[in-house]
Amino acid sequence: MSDVRRIERSQVPFQRDPREEAAAAVDLSTVLAGVELPNPILPASGCFASGAEMQRFYDVTELGALVVKSITLEPREGLPTPRMAETPSGMLNAIGLQNPGVDAWLEHDLPWLQGKGARIIASIAGSSVDEFRTVARRLRRHAGIVAIEVNLSCPNVEHRGLVFACSAPDSAEVISAVRRESDVPVLAKLTSDVTDVTEIARAVVEAGADGLTLINTVLGMTVDPETGRPGLHNTYGGLSGPAIRPIALRNVHQVREALPEVPILGCGGIRHVTEVVQFLRAGASAVSVGTATFVDPFVGPRLIDELRHWLADRGYARVTDLIDTIEPWT
């Protein structure tokens, strides 16, 4: 069709564009738990596989860092289907941590990421403290891995299947084991499905966590009204997407207020630049974008570009000037 053509940003500026120049001058770099990132836009674990699938769309190293799908000690095939159910402004999933296991990940996925020059945040998962410890040990001394994110939303087989993240002592035990093994900063990924998230946050920080990822999915359920069958084979699953964004933001802010020195990676339902801004203002040093990638594969680079413009249009020179800038009602 003759009226359909490519539009490229690079075709535009033969003329000087002051707005573009101001945007280009904005400093998007941030520091998360001691890790320097070129910008604060990261994928969320489990929403980006290990990067290669997304490289088909754009250069994934444009992102601040790559948070990969959780890695366990042994390969896992995961749960039976259906693993996904769409819900109002969100979706439920119960995948069961399908992944190739740490050895295969080190053999295949890591070299690919290293070859691209990616900054890798390796998400790890386990059914026991020992599994977390062993995986963390195997991930030691590998170029490109800049941090470990500990997925604490796993059932603890040694504690009646209770999720680690729901117990302060269990979470602390995992984090201290991982902290002892790891040679990079350790982020603890917490759940909102607790009475007081600040209690868990305090426990993992005391156990050695260098930062926190807030939040993981929120437990939910759907049922087919006709058949009575749950939407997920696992019955319960993790709710993600815009539906959980206010919950995530509240968690970030609560923890920031309670533990102002602890770096936070904000995560939950982010899709638009104004939502990135909300999380930064609430106290996050960077954000993870998850479910939005399913809707728009290009959401990451788009948010980087839009954030640059949002800041420039308002006279900010650095993204870090935005962090922790909630103006309370008086």
Added chain:
Amino acid sequence: MATRAGTIEGRPDTDDPVKVTCEVLARRREGAYWLLSLAAPAIADRARPGQFVNLAVAAPDTLLRRPFSIARVSKQGMAAGTVDVVFAAHGPGTSWLTGVDVHDVVDVVGPLGTPFPLPQRQVACLLIGGGYGVAPLFYLADELTRRGLRVDMIVGAATQDRILNAIEAKRLTASVTFTTEDGSYGEHGRVTDVFDEVVERCGSGVVYACGPNPMLRAVSERCRERRIPVQVAVEEHMACGIGVCFTCVLPIRRKDGQVQMKRACIDGPVFNGARIAWEDTRYEIGPPLVVEDEVDEQPEPSRPTDADVWGES
């Protein structure tokens, strides 16, 4: 919804999928289904039969894209650069799509997934479609015919209005056999009820199938029994369509016998049907539809023997 058609995001110089905004050129009913024709040259150029596109929908409360297999692309002539999809309006997303108008702009990611592998030598191809699963087989039939291969088809549906474009099926094939579950068109029964007869008559050497997963299971098992190579395009709940969420998995048996969960969106949707560990899935074939006329099991009426009649010893 995107307002401007013609934007492309991605890597235009490769075969990788792209995200485009495209104008709706046609929207019409096809029996019980709907057809959308989209002006998407970047997708049309790189698409192959069996692949799918992922459409953004703006229905209330929905979030995720909707995957549709490509029913046809036009690479030449007046309609060059168009991509057709066929769908049934059975949920909020697809119902919303029935309301998009000609000249509206939709946001599409594609082409996604694996295409049907094409035979490396001359062989009669049998294409088996169920419901709107016939759509990608039209595209495949075109491609096979262009390569000089014989194409026969079995088209099955619940009822006559769910037979997608019977004229097109006849036009594209050497022979087509229709089945409906209520007997309102063609043979009364399911595609597998006519399978043996068609395979014998057409000398089919390879089978391609697309349709509901229980049908694909039945076809795959029949092909395995008869040792006919079979490729199926599966349908599975998908969140991302691009290989990152791991929701659309199916158990696939490797050559060494180990079963692995493979993603329908990136490892598929086309799989070797004989390699799918159907027994590990929730897709049951169900009881036979057509009950054979009861054959009286009564003993043969006793007839007099030679000895009885002639008294011979």
